Amino acid sequence: MGEDINGLHHVGHIVRDMGQAMETYHRLGFTVEAPLYPVLPRVAGGAPEPFGVANAHVRFPRNFIELVAVIDGTGRMPGEARAVPLRVPDARLPGLLAAIEATSANIASFLRRFQGLHIMIIDTPDIDGVAAGLTAAGVDHGGVHAVQRPVETRTSTRMEPVRYLEISEPGLPAGRVPEGRVGFAENDPAQRPGAPPHTGHPNGATGLVECVLCVDEEALPDLTRRYAAYFGQARNGRTHTFDRANVTVVTSSALGALLPGERPAALPAFAACTVSVRDIAVTRRILDDNGVRVARTGRDEIFVPADAALGTAIIFRQEK
Template sequence: MGDDVNGLHHVGHIVRDMNEAMDRYRRLGFTVPAPACPVLPRVAGGPAEPFGVVNTHVYFPGNFIELVAVIDDTGRMPGEARPIPLRVPDDKLPGLTAAIRATVANITSFLQRFQGLHIVIADTPDIDGVAARLTAAGVGHGGVHAVQRPVETSTGIRMDPARYLEISTPGLPAGRAPEGRIGFAQNTPAEAPQDQQHTGHPNGATGLVECVLCVADPALPELERRYGAYFGRARGGRVTRFDRANVTVVAASALAGLLPGEHPAALPAFVGYTVSVRDIAATERLLRGNDVPVARTGRGELFVPADAALGAAIIFRQDG
């Protein structure tokens, strides 16, 4: 159980202002490419215009951090945004625009809770097997979906197929859990690391290695049961680690021991994530040189508090 999980595929950081987020992440030492913005007519025969959400990826070999913002009613795009025209047959346009509006509603509702981390997607080599396993375990989900997403390569933007699945919780909108959006994605051969650009980062980051979820103490047993059905066995306690998915769950009473000074805006909540770096001393020098506040975790690791990173604490861990 859980043998079909290979760590994190990506986490999604939802922000109010994409320009601010790109600037902040660059000060943190990440390479951030220009965001992509879908452009399509909202009605058949109408003018093509920005619609939905704008996003960009902080790439690592094998996974990434996604920055996401909603395009407002004016259709204003971030200054660096690259329009991605979506060509859709007229008879398919209403269904696509409805799906995009549903995504916008979800992202907006997350942002109303707080600006920060709301999306955690695990990597799997067998998405159909995951779907069958979850169904057998009585876990609600929306089935496997196929999409096209822009991938930056050495020869330019390429639209690659991707397959994903989202967990659904009774009483919440489709694709929602109390803590946000949880799911699985299957990499395609086209997503080989050598095809991705921007995997070199001034802070020396080499990979996304963990996300941290904080829950109220009384809710911990139920969440452990639920995540055990998603990801397999865990190492328990007030800090529970689902190693196959690289997800750490911490009871609210234990958060100060893990991330001193952090106070979640809501519970349950993804309060941060961890990236590995080549040289932690060099990373710290870069952050301090950019006037980024840093602190130490309970284990003595370097982290940037959520207040300085748009609502999500970022832990930096020495690679290897």
């Protein structure tokens, strides 16, 4: 593994309130697409209704951050949220409902653990090759699935094809690993490299370049073994860095040195994600103007602490 992966496809930030999440990301200087939520009847012939989870994207040229909220009947979807009707034959409706319910239950369980990052998906140009490599390495996964993902454009909502797989670990529900949901995705090659469309961000963000995973010291050997099977061998040092996947693993005792003042919400857990920016000084000025609390990492970076960003630290790194 390693030669057939291209960094992060997306990370999933699971939130309690989509409106609050959008407001927070706007204050961080990001452009957030309008949230989308599925609508379908719960019984054949019934009236369509919101169901499952809603999501909104912070999109970059090659990847994105996904904001995810469970639709729980509280009416907390922001006014600009758009319904995406799902149409399936009556015979397939029970299976689709079961799949959506399972996804919703998974997301809800993550949220009960803590609000923050729980999903990390790695980009690959060859999902079938990745699946074969994982199987050869003895890594359990659910196989390759093909779905149509709704994507908001300036004029409409279109369905974008994507193929993906999720990794599973023994003793956990399908598609789960101890730190959350980890997998791979391959977009339709016809959609690359310029699509799907993306807009600029006031903070100058240009891409999602890192996901930081925090783990207990005693669990580090097992986790690095797992991630080596997933992504190839790490570059070791004070942190363990899986370069081609853009994943950094840090122990709980070392997290404070990497991100001063940060403490993990749970272990293991995705503690932070990093975005590249065109001009770190401009980014800092926008954050200051918006009243966002900012800290330094000790490197040529700044970050917004997790308690100011709905459970996950957001690191801003000067683009090279």
